[in-house]
Amino acid sequence: MTPTNQVLMMSALAQEPTGGVAGWATDLMEKLGAPGAGLAVALENLFPPLPSEVILPLAGFAANRGDLGLVSAILFTTLGSVVGALALYGVGAGLGRERTRGLAARLPLVKVEDVDKAEEWFNRHGAKAVLIGRLVPVVRSLISVPAGVERMRVSLFLALTALGSAVWNSALILAGYALGEKWHVVESSVGVLQYVVLAGAAAAVTWFVVVKVRAKRSPVEKVK
Numbered sequence: 001m002t003p004t005n006q007v008l009m010m011s012a013l014a015q016e017p018t019g020g021v022a023g024w025a026t027d028l029m030e031k032l033g034a035p036g037a038g039l040a041v042a043l044e045n046l047f048p049p050l051p052s053e054v055i056l057p058l059a060g061f062a063a064n065r066g067d068l069g070l071v072s073a074i075l076f077t078t079l080g081s082v083v084g085a086l087a088l089y090g091v092g093a094g095l096g097r098e099r100t101r102g103l104a105a106r107l108p109l110v111k112v113e114d115v116d117k118a119e120e121w122f123n124r125h126g127a128k129a130v131l132i133g134r135l136v137p138v139v140r141s142l143i144s145v146p147a148g149v150e151r152m153r154v155s156l157f158l159a160l161t162a163l164g165s166a167v168w169n170s171a172l173i174l175a176g177y178a179l180g181e182k183w184h185v186v187e188s189s190v191g192v193l194q195y196v197v198l199a200g201a202a203a204a205v206t207w208f209v210v211v212k213v214r215a216k217r218s219p220v221e222k223v224k
Helices: 003-012 020-032 034-046 052-064 070-106 112-125 128-133 144-149 154-182 185-223
Strands: none
Touching (some): 020 034, 020 052, 034 070, 070 112, 070 144, 070 154, 112 128, 112 144, 144 154
């Protein structure tokens, strides 16, 4: 980032908090641009108490002011999500269930109950839990752990993680972009937004299944 762009970035975000998660994320974006937003999201995946509900709308606001490219913000934050998720997948695969739970119990701000919730979600929904789980707070990050424990195929895990992350990140970044200086409203409205995104994802999955079923039936019907 050139000195001129850095000055513009600092000016554009001057009204934002200088402390807490928002201040930390702002500092990363000031120094690194869109890759900084990606780094913040990667760390959010590794440490679930860091809220993407703050980081992503703030990146959208920065894009609204012209300090980040909108597309690059979405691409880098999605890449950050995938990198963070892959790291947690590796933890689950390397340590196994019990040692992972033991590690979670020793980490500040991480609850073993949340790890168990993600495991239950994965056991109930299977592979699609990785896709849909990316749209659910807390589960969004920790769903990678049971996927690693169960040694889910890495290529499928990455594809579903990238797709789910792209949907969620795009929704929050676009919301922050649309709201501009009121980007912080997204955090308090994320519950409603979550259900909207989940409904859209469910509709997309249903459509995909219907198309696949029809495609399989067509050759059979032609034979008859």
